[in-house]
Amino acid sequence: MNNRQKDNLFKYWAILCTCIGILMLVIFLTNILITGLSRVDWAFITSLPSRKAELAGIKTALLGTVWILILTAIIAIPIGVAAGIYLEEYGKKSRFANILEINITNLAGVPSIIYGILGLEVFVRTFGLGRSILAGALTLGLLILPIIIVATREAIKAVPKTIREASFALGASKWQTISKQVLPAANGGILTGVILALSRAVGETAPLIIVGAATYVSFTPNSINDEYSVLPMQIFNWISRPEKEFAVNAAAAIIVLLVITFFMNGIAIYLRNKWQKKVKW
Amino acid sequence: MAEKSEVVNFMDYKLTADKVNVWYGNFHALKDISMRIRPNTVTALIGPSGCGKSTFLRLLNRMNDYIEGFRMEGHILIDEKNIYAKRVRVEELRKEVGMVFQKPNPFPKSIYDNVVYGLTIRNVRDKKTLDEACENSLKQAALWDEVKDDLKKSALALSGGQQQRLCIARTLAVKPTIILMDEPASALDPISTAKIEELINELKKYYTIIIVTHNMQQAGRISDRTAFFYLGLLIEYDTTANIFTNPKEEKTQSYITGRFG
Ligand SMILES: Nc1ncnc2c1ncn2[C@@H]1O[C@H](COP(=O)(O)OP(=O)(O)OP(=O)(O)O)[C@@H](O)[C@H]1O
Numbered sequence: 001m002n003n004r005q006k007d008n009l010f011k012y013w014a015i016l017c018t019c020i021g022i023l024m025l026v027i028f029l030t031n032i033l034i035t036g037l038s039r040v041d042w043a044f045i046t047s048l049p050s051r052k053a054e055l056a057g058i059k060t061a062l063l064g065t066v067w068i069l070i071l072t073a074i075i076a077i078p079i080g081v082a083a084g085i086y087l088e089e090y091g092k093k094s095r096f097a098n099i100l101e102i103n104i105t106n107l108a109g110v111p112s113i114i115y116g117i118l119g120l121e122v123f124v125r126t127f128g129l130g131r132s133i134l135a136g137a138l139t140l141g142l143l144i145l146p147i148i149i150v151a152t153r154e155a156i157k158a159v160p161k162t163i164r165e166a167s168f169a170l171g172a173s174k175w176q177t178i179s180k181q182v183l184p185a186a187n188g189g190i191l192t193g194v195i196l197a198l199s200r201a202v203g204e205t206a207p208l209i210i211v212g213a214a215t216y217v218s219f220t221p222n223s224i225n226d227e228y229s230v231l232p233m234q235i236f237n238w239i240s241r242p243e244k245e246f247a248v249n250a251a252a253a254i255i256v257l258l259v260i261t262f263f264m265n266g267i268a269i270y271l272r273n274k275w276q277k278k279v280k281w
Numbered sequence: 282m283a284e285k286s287e288v289v290n291f292m293d294y295k296l297t298a299d300k301v302n303v304w305y306g307n308f309h310a311l312k313d314i315s316m317r318i319r320p321n322t323v324t325a326l327i328g329p330s331g332c333g334k335s336t337f338l339r340l341l342n343r344m345n346d347y348i349e350g351f352r353m354e355g356h357i358l359i360d361e362k363n364i365y366a367k368r369v370r371v372e373e374l375r376k377e378v379g380m381v382f383q384k385p386n387p388f389p390k391s392i393y394d395n396v397v398y399g400l401t402i403r404n405v406r407d408k409k410t411l412d413e414a415c416e417n418s419l420k421q422a423a424l425w426d427e428v429k430d431d432l433k434k435s436a437l438a439l440s441g442g443q444q445q446r447l448c449i450a451r452t453l454a455v456k457p458t459i460i461l462m463d464e465p466a467s468a469l470d471p472i473s474t475a476k477i478e479e480l481i482n483e484l485k486k487y488y489t490i491i492i493v494t495h496n497m498q499q500a501g502r503i504s505d506r507t508a509f510f511y512l513g514l515l516i517e518y519d520t521t522a523n524i525f526t527n528p529k530e531e532k533t534q535s536y537i538t539g540r541f542g
Pocket residue numbers: 305308310328329330331332333334335336337348
């Protein structure tokens with residue numbers, strides 16, 4: 001076999017692998033769509049959960065997801081972005097920053113269920129937050145913090161050194177340079193990372209099972225201290241029911257969840273492309 | 282009497298470097314550099330790559346301060362003040378001493394925002410003041426006529442030569458008295474280069490200019506005095522005419538005739 005043939009062989013092998021991946025996705029999606037699409041309607045989205053499959057809806061779970069998402073964003077974005085700025089701009093040489101950095105890299109690789117255990121110990125029990133939205137959001141915030149920190153650092157790193165130099169040479173202080181030049185130039189990248197991180201949080205189930213998101217909540221949340229459910233929990237609950245009708249509900253809820261994550265990822269990709277165009281200096 | 286003449290003499294110089302030594306870690310990058318520069322002159326720094334021209338230039342607005350391992354000894358006086366004294370704030374110093382870089386480096390913002398950046402960071406908020414500063418600086422940098430219709434346009438949409446003149450305008454807007462230029466035309470085409478040179482000739486009426494260049498003809502055309510650096514040493518510093526027609530040092534002679542470099 002000559003090199004050219006090897007090349008071709010490898011190419012077809014790669015194409016085959018890609019196709020298998022795509023094929024699986026297509027099978028999964030069609031399956032879900034066939035089962036659930038006819039079930040997705042306005043009533044399904046706005047109905048409370050019910051013991052009768054055909055009356056049950058995702059209102060509480062969807063609102064729970066929205067509450068969790070917003071609160072997680074409020075908690076994780078400022079801390080994550082600030083930590084990213086600190087590590088990239090200020091903490092370069094300090095020992096403290098080194099230790100921090102190693103920890104963050106490690107944290108990014110920790111299975112999400114571990115965050116759940118941490119959340120249970122710290123937020124639910126020690127802080128006494130119970131099975132509240134706040135406890136869930138704090139746990140998910142912790143989970144996505146490393147992603148936001150890393151994205152912030154990457155985005156800051158991508159800002160050319162010449163921009164900094166120009167700002168300093170005009171007499172700007174370090175903070176002025178960061179806030180008026182570096183961050184505006186990096187915000188597309190930071191935002192992309194933030195959205196991807198949040199879209200991961202939307203799909204997380206394991207840590208929320210542990211910190212006590214309910215599978216069945218019959219009222220919509222009114223404050224961050226309320227009990228809550230989220231879409232993945234609702235899906236999990238329905239799938240584990242023996243009745244076939246609930247499987248249809250689960251498929252329908254999966255469609256809603258997929259739409260949300262695809263939408264968020266779409267925004268992230270759009271922002272990234274726009275940012276990459278802008279960033280050609 | 283002697284005392285008086287000394288004072289007058291001192292006042293004649295805008296900038297004085299006195300036995301300046303610089304190290305990057307263990308590397309001795311500048312060795313015992315002493316040099317005086319008069320106001321409203323153009324001084325060219327020439328020499329082969331790596332001889333310390335940029336290092337010297339960046340000493341004058343303390344841009345080397347950010348480099349890890351940088352260390353310096355000696356004194357640099359601007360208007361009789363030691364710019365490395367403890368109480369000096371670099372932000373204030375850089376208002377006095379502007380800098381233009383080799384590659385045009387406009388901010389990814391509008392033309393207007395680029396020009397007034399140096400003012401806004403000093404809390405100038407008055408729209409009229411900013412507008413005037415913008416117009417004046419762009420006019421001084423010979424860019425006004427080309428951009429006046431669309432100051433909101435992104436600076437990145439300008440040509441390389443226009444970007445470099447924008448960077449000059451941006452520097453002028455904070456009203457420095459000294460302008461440092463590190464090979465400001467080396468990334469530009471001949472026409473843009475000619476424009477920059479013309480501009481330097483014009484600016485010299487109001488500013489003291491120190492420029493690094495690899496282009497001997499350029500040094501000859503625009504500078505009053507030329508300093509030749511070699512391996513961290515200031516080999517010769519004299520009027521440009523003398524350096525190019527009648528250098529005292531053999532090294533200078535061989536460098537300007539292109540025998541090494
Ligand atoms: N940040 C740095 N760290 C260590 N060494 C450096 C640093 N910057 C410059 N040097 C060294 O100091 C010497 C002088 O560098 P400098 O940039 O001043 O040279 P230059 O004359 O401007 O050269 P060129 O014409 O190539 O721009 C060089 O040998 C260079 O390797």
